[in-house]
Amino acid sequence: MSNSIQKVINFSASTIEGSVSALPAERCIHGEPEQTLWNQFQDASEQMLSGLWDCTEGKWNADYSTKSEFCHILSGKVVLTDEAGNASTFTTGDSFVIPSGFVGTWEVLEAVRKLYVIVTPK
Numbered sequence: 001m002s003n004s005i006q007k008v009i010n011f012s013a014s015t016i017e018g019s020v021s022a023l024p025a026e027r028c029i030h031g032e033p034e035q036t037l038w039n040q041f042q043d044a045s046e047q048m049l050s051g052l053w054d055c056t057e058g059k060w061n062a063d064y065s066t067k068s069e070f071c072h073i074l075s076g077k078v079v080l081t082d083e084a085g086n087a088s089t090f091t092t093g094d095s096f097v098i099p100s101g102f103v104g105t106w107e108v109l110e111a112v113r114k115l116y117v118i119v120t121p122k
Helices: none
Strands: 019-022 029-030 036-044 046-056 058-064 068-082 087-091 095-099 102-119
Touching: 058 068
Parallel strands: none
Antiparallel strands: 019 036, 029 058, 036 046, 046 102, 058 102, 068 087, 068 095, 068 102
């Protein structure tokens, strides 16, 4: 049995209100980044989550030991740096995957908006 087109999630037509929160202080390296989440979809197994994310400038510790994330930057500029100090910069139009096992930092250099898909295997 297949799902109907009514089950397809159209982010552009969404009326979901964003959830605003500060990143936990213990994770922050500098700044006071504030994030807004529009979680658009979570599957029944709770292994996949997708939506939109906005964040203001700042830098914090990132641990992807149990999840992977696909990101597409809609606006802004971020830098991901691994534990060894290797860094990659991503800006408007860039798409990338952070594989499970990545540990390092996220830094938002210019307020960012991204589409995300997070997969957390059980």
